[in-house]
Amino acid sequence: MRLRRTKLYLPGNNPNMLLRGHLFGSDGVILDLEDAVALSEKDTARILIQQVLKRGEFGECEVTVRINGMDTDLWRQDIEAVVPFGVHGVRVPKVENPGDMQLLDEALSEIEDKAGIAQGSTLIFCLLETALGIHRAYDIASSTKRIAGICPGGEDLTADLHTSRSDSGVELVGPRRMVVLAAHAAGVCALDTVFSRITDEEGLREETEFVKQLGFEGKSVIHPNQIPIIHSVFTPTEKEIDKAKRIVAAAKDAAKRGLGAVQVDGKMVDRPVVKRAEFTLQRAGITQEEVQ
């Protein structure tokens, strides 16, 4: 399982950030061809990102490119410029229509075929930035096998909801719950939106704890300083890891002996608890084989 605790946005026309961004330790980077690039510079940003993909280094980061929306005439040029050169996926803004994702799927397949890349290997991450997009979250998340994650919007979504961003984030509670439900029902990642108050570390921690509790698996990031805070929230503690190991080991032992029930620390644990323990170990980067 790939960790997606943090995905750092990098402006697509900024060589300094594009070349150094992965060094900040996020699980993924998003090379941005949309909002971070002026309309007059889309061509130069495409070429720069293409060169960086061809010759740059990203370490273990999952590399995605935020393309321009399907409601523009730019998205096709964006994917043609970047997909042949080694991206893990594309992030699509303002998704509202499952049919658009099928169209994108077909376009990606054509490019993969021409470039000799395995069909279906380019993932799609959808930004749901309107009320309609949130309302259709499950249909979008299950529209093609390429969809790997969905993410609620922040500013655009609150504007579409005729409200504004508050410190408590109450206006996004409903959409976030809908995204989590839709994502897990469709079997894709639920990824949260950015926290825009970059100097408010405590606020970021509180929001991250809240979205983790809702069922999100990570957040988008707009400043490198946010990465360690989010990682610390999403990374299990030693105590949690230890308990999870004992649960998984007991479950394995019970399965070997043909027993259905599992007992750990004097308590009976059932399948959902085992599943949660397995997920804790995945988050900690521990494989099932490593658990005795």
Place this chain on the structure above:
Amino acid sequence: MKTTSAGTIESMDCLVTVSEGSPGSGVTVAITGSSAARFSTAMKKTVLATAQELACSGDMTIAVQDNGALDLVLAARTKAAVLRFTGGAA
């Protein structure tokens, strides 16, 4: 005179400007900026190789104002400026 450019003079970037050259001059390259004194030969080579990849056959001057751009950034900015000059697609 037709002139196009791409890039910036921010750190790790360069500004590449393409303009019409005098008849028969072919592609000429001029490098200025932070790395020019030490790396102008290598930088010229990158610029010319990029122009060649784009099959530039006309007379043009490519001026690079560098601020510590890596080779791949120089190639990207050159490609963008030349395509803007020739009207090619990115």
